[in-house]
Amino acid sequence: MEANRLFSMIIGGSIGPVVILVTAIIMIWYAGAVYLNSSFLIDRYEKNNIEWSFSQLASDSWSMERPVLPSPHQIAKELKKTIWDQKITSPRSLVFHSRVTLSSAMVGFIMGTFLGIVLSVGIVYVPALDRTLMPWIITSQTIPILAIAPMIVVVLGSMGIIGLVPKAMISTYLCFFPVVVGMVKGLRSPSILLVDLMNSYSASKVEVFWKLRLPASLPYLFASLKVAIALSVVGAIVAELPAGAQGGLGARLLSGSYYGQTSLIWAALITASVISATLVTIVGRMERAVNNRMGLQI
Amino acid sequence: MNESSSIKSAESSIIDISNLCLTFETQTEPVHALSDINMKVNSGDFVSLIGPSGCGKTTLLRVIADLEKPTSGTINVEGKSPNQARLDRAYGYVFQTPALLPWRNIEANIHLPLEISGYSKDEQKSLSNQYLSLVGLSGFEKKYPWQLSGGMQQRVSIARALSFDPDMLLMDEPFGALDEITRDRLNEELLRLWEKTQKTVVFVTHSIPEAVFLSNKIVVMSARPGKIIDVIDTNFPKDRNLDIRESKEFLKVSQLVREGLKEGHSDGS
Structure with missing residues (x-):
């Protein structure tokens, strides 16, 4: 009876399931670290004729200098070293690199959202653009971003544009697409009935846009923005890879893989995903605030 | 009786439709939604358009509202083109569903x-x-x-x-989606509203009791092609309530409308 209640408290609450899931992931991670690092360690044991037990293997595989898969506590140590123990202005600090990535991601996100909205309005209101633009927009997304990112960075670099702008442009390139797709759908979402209603009032096109189409499109816009903001971080990181950028999480990933510092890579990866998750959460909060203000049920 | 009809004919007509046709061009064959419509609505009238679905009653209402353009014929709303009347905000339109934002x-x-x-x-x-x-x-x-x-x-x-x-209220089956009890209550309310505001109402419905109860003029339509079969005047007191539906006069008018609809049906198909 008691055990049952305890069980339902853990399962039923909002924290319980999360804790259970995270624990499971960490356990699988430790097991995975042993599995992936074992072949190298076993080779070394055999070469040096060392007798080894499983507990020896496990503890060795969790404390290697350059593991194939670092264990969670090694990554935590790396995160502590590069976030808490460094001055945030130091190039060894992940806070410094995050700031570099985040700033170009944000500029790219804002430009991409703006571009996406402008294009979607064009597509919805100009029939010629509807027929001509959409195929190009879809084609643009079939090109792998890893292929086009270095070209943009190099071309803009040769024109003397370096630093934040080329990186932000790659984020823009990724961001505008979900915004266009969502907004076109959203601006076209009002029923014929509501359009007729506006026509019966002799509303102008501008009034139909501001009073009907735009408010109706907001739920679609927010769904797109959640995708776009996560993509903006990906875009910024990818843009930092090719040009040997001095700062940014992408540069961190690159130097980590160059020197075989897997825990450094993982620390940067986890930082990037925490940043993305935070940004998506912020957009979600904004969405809820707007929904509340518009009196919509969520 | 004579007195009231002579007063009515002296009133100016607010909607004047003659020889109006509307054909929708579709991929397969043209659909004659409205064919040779002649209709006058006087200021202050409550006119119901009744007919089976597909008879063009909604289309006719939309033509009056300038939401649809006729193929041929003339239509005047308040002595102007429907377009000008719409720009002058001559009517308020009530759709089948509330259409609230x-x-x-x-x-x-x-x-x-x-x-x-x-x-x-x-x-x-x-x-x-x-x-x-x-x-x-x-x-x-x-x-x-x-x-x-x-x-x-x-x-x-x-x-x-x-x-x-606005001078006119154009209503397209506004209570069609509601339950009967609510519908009855709203019918009474609408009648009070009409009395109070002195608006001209054009009301689309496919319910005979609704049409007879509300209107002073019932336009019976038939489908394929959509045309007017009959126009029936009623003469109930303005402050009528739902009890009138039990009266002989009410049943007589209902019977007239029903016969008109039947006639249209045998004609159409």
Whole structure:
């Protein structure tokens, strides 16, 4: 009876399931670290004729200098070293690199959202653009971003544009697409009935846009923005890879893989995903605030 | 009887339709939605358009509202083209569904046509108060559409159509989606509203009792091609209530309408 209640408290609450899931992931991670690092360690044991037990293997595989898969506590140590123990202005600090990535991601996100909205309005209101633009927009997304990112960075670099702008442009390139797709759908979402209603009032096109189409499109816009903001971080990181950028999480990933510092890579990866998750959460909060203000049920 | 009809003919007609046809071009074959429509509506009339589905009654209402263009024939609304009448905001349109904007509260929904017509904020506020109380919804200003029942939403939609004081109210099966009890109540309310506001109402329905109860003129239509079979005048007192439906006169008019519909049906198919 008691055990049952305890069980339902853990399962039923909002924290319980999360804790259970995270624990499971960490356990699988430790097991995975042993599995992936074992072949190298076993080779070394055999070469040096060392007798080894499983507990020896496990503890060795969790404390290697350059593991194939670092264990969670090694990554935590790396995160502590590069976030808490460094001055945030130091190039060894992940806070410094995050700031570099985040700033170009944000500029790219804002430009991409703006571009996406402008294009979607064009597509919805100009029939010629509807027929001509959409195929190009879809084609643009079939090109792998890893292929086009270095070209943009190099071309803009040769024109003397370096630093934040080329990186932000790659984020823009990724961001505008979900915004266009969502907004076109959203601006076209009002029923014929509501359009007729506006026509019966002799509303102008501008009034139909501001009073009907735009408010109706907001739920679609927010769904797109959640995708776009996560993509903006990906875009910024990818843009930092090719040009040997001095700062940014992408540069961190690159130097980590160059020197075989897997825990450094993982620390940067986890930082990037925490940043993305935070940004998506912020957009979600904004969405809820707007929904509340518009009196919509969520 | 004679006196009242002579007064009516002296009144100017607010809607004047002659030889009007409307053909929809479709991929397979043209659809004759309206064929040779001749109709006059006098100022202050309550006219019902009744007929089976597909008889073009909604299309005719949309032509009057300039939401649809006729293929041939002439139509005058308040002595102008329907387009000019629409630009002059001659009518308020009530659709089959309430068509309220979900992100606007009740008050703001009524403000929508007022904003477009350029009323000041104060005027908007006082007009929405005035018309919400007219339809018995004072106190619901800050509620959102989803918080109201279907009948209440349709009342908001009527208040919105009246808010900018148009001469005409065009209603397209406004109570079709409601249950019978609500529908009866709203029919009575609409009659009171018509009496109070002196509007001209053109009302599309496929319910015979509704048409007979509400109208002083019933236009019976048939389908394929949509045309007018009969126009039946009724002469019930203006302050009638639902009890009138038991009266002999009511049943007689209902019978006339039913026969008209039957005739149209055998003609059409």
